Amino acid sequence: MTIRDVADYCGVSVSTVSRVLNNHPDVSAKVRNKVLSAVRELHYVPNISAQDLGRNSSDNIGVVVRGAENPFFVNLIHSIEEAIEAAGYTMIISQIPSDADELEAGASLSRSKRLKGLVFLGGCFNYTASEVAAIDIPFVCCTFTNEFGDLDSDSYSSVCVDDRAEAIRAVRYLIEQGHRRIAILLNDREDESVGQLRFLGYCDALKEAGIDYDDGLVEETGVYSMEAAYRAAKRLFARRDDFTAVFVTADSLAMPVLKAANDLGRKVPDECSVIGFDGLTMSLYSIPTLTTLVQPSEKLGEEAVQTLLNVIEGKAKHQQKVLKTTLRKGESVTVVSI
Amino acid sequence: MTIRDVADYCGVSVSTVSRVLNNHPDVSAKVRNKVLSAVRELHYVPNISAQDLGRNSSDNIGVVVRGAENPFFVNLIHSIEEAIEAAGYTMIISQIPSDADELEAGASLSRSKRLKGLVFLGGCFNYTASEVAAIDIPFVCCTFTNEFGDLDSDSYSSVCVDDRAEAIRAVRYLIEQGHRRIAILLNDREDESVGQLRFLGYCDALKEAGIDYDDGLVEETGVYSMEAAYRAAKRLFARRDDFTAVFVTADSLAMPVLKAANDLGRKVPDECSVIGFDGLTMSLYSIPTLTTLVQPSEKLGEEAVQTLLNVIEGKAKHQQKVLKTTLRKGESVTVVSI
DNA sequence: TTGAAAGCGCTAACAT
DNA sequence: ATGTTAGCGCTTTCAA
Numbered sequence: 001m002t003i004r005d006v007a008d009y010c011g012v013s014v015s016t017v018s019r020v021l022n023n024h025p026d027v028s029a030k031v032r033n034k035v036l037s038a039v040r041e042l043h044y045v046p047n048i049s050a051q052d053l054g055r056n057s058s059d060n061i062g063v064v065v066r067g068a069e070n071p072f073f074v075n076l077i078h079s080i081e082e083a084i085e086a087a088g089y090t091m092i093i094s095q096i097p098s099d100a101d102e103l104e105a106g107a108s109l110s111r112s113k114r115l116k117g118l119v120f121l122g123g124c125f126n127y128t129a130s131e132v133a134a135i136d137i138p139f140v141c142c143t144f145t146n147e148f149g150d151l152d153s154d155s156y157s158s159v160c161v162d163d164r165a166e167a168i169r170a171v172r173y174l175i176e177q178g179h180r181r182i183a184i185l186l187n188d189r190e191d192e193s194v195g196q197l198r199f200l201g202y203c204d205a206l207k208e209a210g211i212d213y214d215d216g217l218v219e220e221t222g223v224y225s226m227e228a229a230y231r232a233a234k235r236l237f238a239r240r241d242d243f244t245a246v247f248v249t250a251d252s253l254a255m256p257v258l259k260a261a262n263d264l265g266r267k268v269p270d271e272c273s274v275i276g277f278d279g280l281t282m283s284l285y286s287i288p289t290l291t292t293l294v295q296p297s298e299k300l301g302e303e304a305v306q307t308l309l310n311v312i313e314g315k316a317k318h319q320q321k322v323l324k325t326t327l328r329k330g331e332s333v334t335v336v337s338i
Numbered sequence: 339m340t341i342r343d344v345a346d347y348c349g350v351s352v353s354t355v356s357r358v359l360n361n362h363p364d365v366s367a368k369v370r371n372k373v374l375s376a377v378r379e380l381h382y383v384p385n386i387s388a389q390d391l392g393r394n395s396s397d398n399i400g401v402v403v404r405g406a407e408n409p410f411f412v413n414l415i416h417s418i419e420e421a422i423e424a425a426g427y428t429m430i431i432s433q434i435p436s437d438a439d440e441l442e443a444g445a446s447l448s449r450s451k452r453l454k455g456l457v458f459l460g461g462c463f464n465y466t467a468s469e470v471a472a473i474d475i476p477f478v479c480c481t482f483t484n485e486f487g488d489l490d491s492d493s494y495s496s497v498c499v500d501d502r503a504e505a506i507r508a509v510r511y512l513i514e515q516g517h518r519r520i521a522i523l524l525n526d527r528e529d530e531s532v533g534q535l536r537f538l539g540y541c542d543a544l545k546e547a548g549i550d551y552d553d554g555l556v557e558e559t560g561v562y563s564m565e566a567a568y569r570a571a572k573r574l575f576a577r578r579d580d581f582t583a584v585f586v587t588a589d590s591l592a593m594p595v596l597k598a599a600n601d602l603g604r605k606v607p608d609e610c611s612v613i614g615f616d617g618l619t620m621s622l623y624s625i626p627t628l629t630t631l632v633q634p635s636e637k638l639g640e641e642a643v644q645t646l647l648n649v650i651e652g653k654a655k656h657q658q659k660v661l662k663t664t665l666r667k668g669e670s671v672t673v674v675s676i
Numbered sequence: 677t678t679g680a681a682a683g684c685g686c687t688a689a690c691a692t
Numbered sequence: 693a694t695g696t697t698a699g700c701g702c703t704t705t706c707a708a
Contacts, residue, residue: 002685013695018687026693045449049390050685053700058387071620074412078433085432090451093431094423095416111339111383113428226623252620259623282409282590285564285597287625340701351679356703364677388701391684 001044009038021046058114059089061308064106066122067098067224071252072278072297073121076142079301080119087309089116098224103127107134117308125149126192132156138311138318142304143295145320148192157311157318159304163194166293166325167201168208170275171247173327175209178336179245179273182206183217185232185257186249187224198249198277217243221253229253233260237272244336245273251280251292258286258332269334279328288331296323339382347376359384386428396452397427399646402444404460405436405562409590410616410635411459414480417639418457425647427454436562441465445472455646463487464530470494476649476656480642481633483658486530495649495656497642501532504631504663505539506546508613509585511665513547516674517583517611520544521555523570523595524587525562536587536615555581559591567591571598575610582674583611589618589630596624596670607672617666626669634661 003021007014012031019027020035027035038044052058061084065073077093084091092113096105102123110118118139125141126148132155145158174182184202187195199218206213219236221228229248233256236246248254254276261268268274268288276283279294303321310316341359345352350369357365358373365373376382390396399422403411415431422429430451434443440461448456456477463479464486470493483496512520522540525533537556544551557574559566567586571594574584586592592614599606606612606626614621617632641659648654 003687004685014686015688015696016694019694022687028693031693047391047685048450048452049387049396050700051687052387053385053391053702054685054687056687056700068412068416071409071412074406074409078406081431081433090430092428093419095419108383111381112386114385114387226619230623255620256623259625259627262625281564282593282620285568285594287597287600289597341703342701352702353680353704354678357678360703366677369677385701388684389703391686392701392703394684394703 001042002047003044006035006038006042006044009042010034052114056114057116060092060113060115061089061117061119061305062106062109062113062115063091063093063119063121064102064109064123065093065095066100066102066120066124068095068122069098069225070122070250071280071282072250072295075281075297076121076301079298080121080142080305083302083305087305089309098122103131103134106139110135110137117312119304119308120144122193124191124193127151129155138308140304140308140311142300144194147197153320154318157304157307157320159300159307159321159323160194161295161300161325162322163197164201164204167198167247167249167277168205169201169325169327170277170293171202171205172208174245174247174273174275174333175205175211177245177273177333180211180336181214181217181243181245182211183219183236183240183243183246184249185219185221185229185236185246185253187221187253189218189220195249198247202247216240224253226252226256230256230260233257234264237261237264237266243272245275245333248274248276251276251278251283251290254290254292255283255286258288258290262287269332273333273336275333277325279325283330286332291330291333292328293325294328295325299323339380341382341384344373344376344380344382347380348372390452396454398430398451398453399427399455399457399643400444400447400451400453401429401431401457401459402440402447402461403431403433404438404440404458404462406433406460407436407562408460408588409618409620410588410633413619413635414459414639417636418459418480418643421640421643425643427647436460441469441472444477448473448475455650457642457646458482460531462529462531465489467493476646478642478646478649480638482532485535491658492656495642495645495658497638497645497659497661498532499633499638499663500660501535502539502542505536505585505587505615506543507539507663507665508615508631509540509543510546512583512585512611512613512671513543513549515583515611515671518547518549518674519552519555519581519583520549521557521574521578521581521584522587523557523559523567523574523584523591525559525591527556527558533587536585540585554578562591564590564594568594568598571595572602575599575602575604581610583613583671586612586614589614589616589621589628592628592630593621593624596626596628600625607670611671611674613671615663617663621668624670629668629671630666631663632666633663637661
């Protein structure tokens, strides 16, 4: 059952059928109806592969997820999928390890699946214009931006929160509660990803409050995993007992920190406050409930897709959008008792 | 960059390149190597649409996820994606709400994306042969089976654990620790999904130990969400204080149960033991660490895809595979103190 | 072992 | 308004 069959059945040419199917204007109402009912009668369904080949494109949007072990991405991916689906496109997802090259993954996906556009999740984006040249389709960075690279702002889109400013807010909140010796637990302070930005925000907030930076209060997990976070937290607690609060740069890492504190008999928040970042649903049920900055994950996904589609469809230029987090006060932060 | 370019670059014909790319035998080692390195040098990636058109088929495998809010599916989806990718197919995912009709979603996906096969995740499978007739491609049920329907066992594949038997094992373990009054918290005891099977296993284990079933010890969340589980747990703890253990049919629901117990001052495990099901990574970091039955999620995904591909490629018939869980002893279950 | 050429089903100039 | 036809990039006979 091809377009040819439909054409023969109606006594018209294939191009006429193609026109009807693609809502082109130059078709008489009579013919259009005849074709449409033939399509229905014959249960004709277009062959997408042939369509794509003919158009030399597809309705595929690629989503490259770097470090899919981050639970924060789950909701995000879901909202991205919904937005892509709703717009009549197809999502092609590719999950790659945290240490993989997302540009290469994106470029290869783009070529093999003939993508219309790309969404990058969890990238580093320290890339330069020349490295990005391999990607010849519009793309949007979701939850991060080209902070460490030198891209032209009209060559890509991004939708994220201002990680550095939000981190300042988190640490400032701790300071407002009277904390002065504040530790930070993060993945890697120089990975040129959002973690580094949050680290910089931590430094900014300390400086702003006139608190000296103390390298011994910084603990890195090295890799992004709960297990690594648990071990890092244990190291930190073992090494120092003079800090009253810790900023953990992701909720999924903060939960192991709560566990480590518990296992070492360090009471949260009485002996040590903990603040996270991301706003995982799960962190509502940690013991104690995590205080955290909630990222607008639904909105991030929707906006990312919308921004990308606007570029693809020529409705708008590339944009950099910045959304806000919400401070969710849980039970893991308390006023410092001096 | 097409196969033509590669051919010209090597001074051979397109058919030769095609042969190399498709691992056809009749190519000399010399030419094969030349082509292979050219492919690498030129960063050639085949155009899937053209491949599909030429072969008159697609390499799309659909994955219909019902209730993607279940964190247990995250790893599973990842392993499914890897397996699909590794086999040279493309995953097309569709996440639908818990109350949606997965068969309809699958059938529609199948038609529009020309799927080769379907993986169902989190379905109910109380469907009958006539309802399934709408799906004219091979499919595999992952993490559940047609327990409540009347399908012919050679008309579909399934890869899952024996939920009922494993639930027996969980409850039996509690009984071995001396527990007699054991509550259960689940989604819905009659939803004809894995939850119901686990409920039946719970009943079996009680009966086997000569413990009377007590309807007042059964608490349903109604919908599948952590919030609902938290509220259900609070209801249960408020209503009864005579049970010493609770079996929660999913880890993601068990964590809110731990939280509810904590908030009500009910010590886990001293005053109440908790056992889960699934083996989320996150539940290693709950306070206390959850005792649970770990499902082999990687294996489930791999096997599901492999089984499906075997059918698609005509290498084997449909199969029903049953994998085993592993009891992971955490800190949430203790010997009952009488 | 290799090449030439005919499709695969559709789109989109280009004619009419 | 409609038809003709040349691709799109690849696979796969069929010849050589």
